[in-house]
Amino acid sequence: MLKTTEYLLLLAFISLSYDNAVFRPMAAKVDLYNNAYGNYEADVYRRIRTFTYGQDFGQTSWVSNEESHEIPALLGLRSNSHVLEIGCGSGLYALSLAESVSCEVLGLDVNEFAVKNANRLATQAGISDRVRFQTCDVSKPLPFQSACFDAAFSNDVICHIPDRLGLLRELHRVLKPGGKLLLSDALVIGGIISHQEIAARSSIGYYLFSPPGENQRQLTEAGFSVLDAKDTTASAVEISARWRQGRENSKVELIALEGEMNFEGLQQFLRCVQALASERRLLRYLYLAQKSQQ
Ligand SMILES: C[S@@+](CC[C@H](N)C(=O)[O-])C[C@H]1O[C@@H](n2cnc3c(N)ncnc32)[C@H](O)[C@@H]1O
Numbered sequence: 001m002l003k004t005t006e007y008l009l010l011l012a013f014i015s016l017s018y019d020n021a022v023f024r025p026m027a028a029k030v031d032l033y034n035n036a037y038g039n040y041e042a043d044v045y046r047r048i049r050t051f052t053y054g055q056d057f058g059q060t061s062w063v064s065n066e067e068s069h070e071i072p073a074l075l076g077l078r079s080n081s082h083v084l085e086i087g088c089g090s091g092l093y094a095l096s097l098a099e100s101v102s103c104e105v106l107g108l109d110v111n112e113f114a115v116k117n118a119n120r121l122a123t124q125a126g127i128s129d130r131v132r133f134q135t136c137d138v139s140k141p142l143p144f145q146s147a148c149f150d151a152a153f154s155n156d157v158i159c160h161i162p163d164r165l166g167l168l169r170e171l172h173r174v175l176k177p178g179g180k181l182l183l184s185d186a187l188v189i190g191g192i193i194s195h196q197e198i199a200a201r202s203s204i205g206y207y208l209f210s211p212p213g214e215n216q217r218q219l220t221e222a223g224f225s226v227l228d229a230k231d232t233t234a235s236a237v238e239i240s241a242r243w244r245q246g247r248e249n250s251k252v253e254l255i256a257l258e259g260e261m262n263f264e265g266l267q268q269f270l271r272c273v274q275a276l277a278s279e280r281r282l283l284r285y286l287y288l289a290q291k292s293q294q
Contacts (some may be wrong), residue, residue, distance in 0.1 A: 001026035030265030032204040033089075033257050036060045037113035040090050044253040051246035054238060058090030058117075059158035061185050061188060062236040062273075062284055063161040066092070074288055075151040075180045077101045084108070084149040084174065085240020086138050086167075086183075091131075098131040106149075108136040139163060142170045149174050153182040156284075158215075159207050168222035178293045181224060184286045185271075186236050187216055191281035200272040201282070215287055223241030236284045244270035 039045050040058065049056045054065050077083060085094045088107025091114065096239040098105045109115050118133035125131075136143065139161045152171050161167050171181055187209045188200075207215070216226045244267055247254055255263045274280040 003173035028274075029262040030269055031204075031258070032060060032260055032266060032269070033066045033111050034113055035091055035262070037111055037117050039189065039257055040117045042257065044054065044250045044257070047245040048243070049252060051249070052243040053139040056092070057096055058092030058121075058204075059155075060089050061184075062157045062239050063184070064115040064231070064232070064235040067116070067184075067231070067286065068096075068233065069230065071153055072097060072101050072181060073183050075096050075153060077103050077151060079103060081150040082106075082148065084144075084152040084171075086154035086158070086171070088118055088133060088154065089114050089155075091115075091121050091133050093155070094118070094133070095121055095125055095127070098127055099125070104130040105132075107131075107133040108142075109133070110135065110136055110137045113263075127286050138167055138170075143175055144174045145171050146207060148175045149179060150176055151180045151182075156184050156186055156187050157188040159209075160181055160205060162206065162208070164208065165216075165222060167220045168218055168224070172291055175290060175291045176266055179291045180227075181219075181289045181291075182286070183289075186277075186282065188212055188215070188283040188285055189281075190233075190283040191279065193276065197272055197276060197281075200268055201276060202268050209282075215285065219287060219289045224291060226287060226289050228286075230286045230288075231283060232286045233280060236282075237274060238278065240270045240273035243293070244274065 003083040007208050036045065049059060055060050057068055075083070081101065083097065083103055083105045085107040088109045089092050091107055094105040094107040099104065107118055112135055115133045116133045119128065122128040122131045122133065152175060158164055160169065175181065185206060189209055189211055216229055221264060247267060251263065266290060277284065
């Protein structure tokens, strides 16, 4: 028969082994964005993006190729459209959009490596007159007049913004009447999640997890009509699996650039995204909303 202390020790050992098997405690913070944008041109990062997404748009998100190609049609973009991208990352998205539709795009991101890279790409492509990027923390009021954009989009960024409703209200303000907004959120709660999983899933920065229906409710409160809410969780499953595999294939090169701790931390982050999304405990949704015509 086990004594109480032996029993407690055994329980602690079992739970520790379980933690170790699933998500080991790693460095408190893991860097994704500085590495991805700062090393954008490195061949190894380009190879991994192509392996992960099939087509390199400089992504650091869970947007499938199919979804990327649908953006102009969903937003109803035309050659005279003036488009705002929130959290533009490396900038290649905005540039591809501007090249395919011949519209004007302004991309905002808080990460200076991202904005520097994006402006460099715009200059290289010779379209810096109509595609521009600005360092901007979108958790603060947007530095634009009201009703000056025809459409706006944001791939997997709102999860990082503390006052989501504030940002949605700002987006509503800067859109012209009838303007459309497309945005995704990969952190909609679908089931039970442990504190270790929340820690691993949040290891790369500030994150908000939201209950189902909350994004639609906040979009409505900000003044939008919600036209569609599409479950795109399968994209997060597939992309996280391929991204982790692509990184594993280039482990030695990545460790030289990122360091071992960060490499392992990001692998664990991606493993966690894949596990939570494949078990539908965290869901990804793509929302299409519109400001009224009046
Ligand atoms: C998941 S990445 C998505 C990047 C890009 N949209 C894509 O699809 O690849 C999230 C982006 O949001 C940016 N971000 C996070 N907090 C922000 C803030 N407060 N203001 C502006 N951008 C922010 C990050 O720097 C990062 O580039």
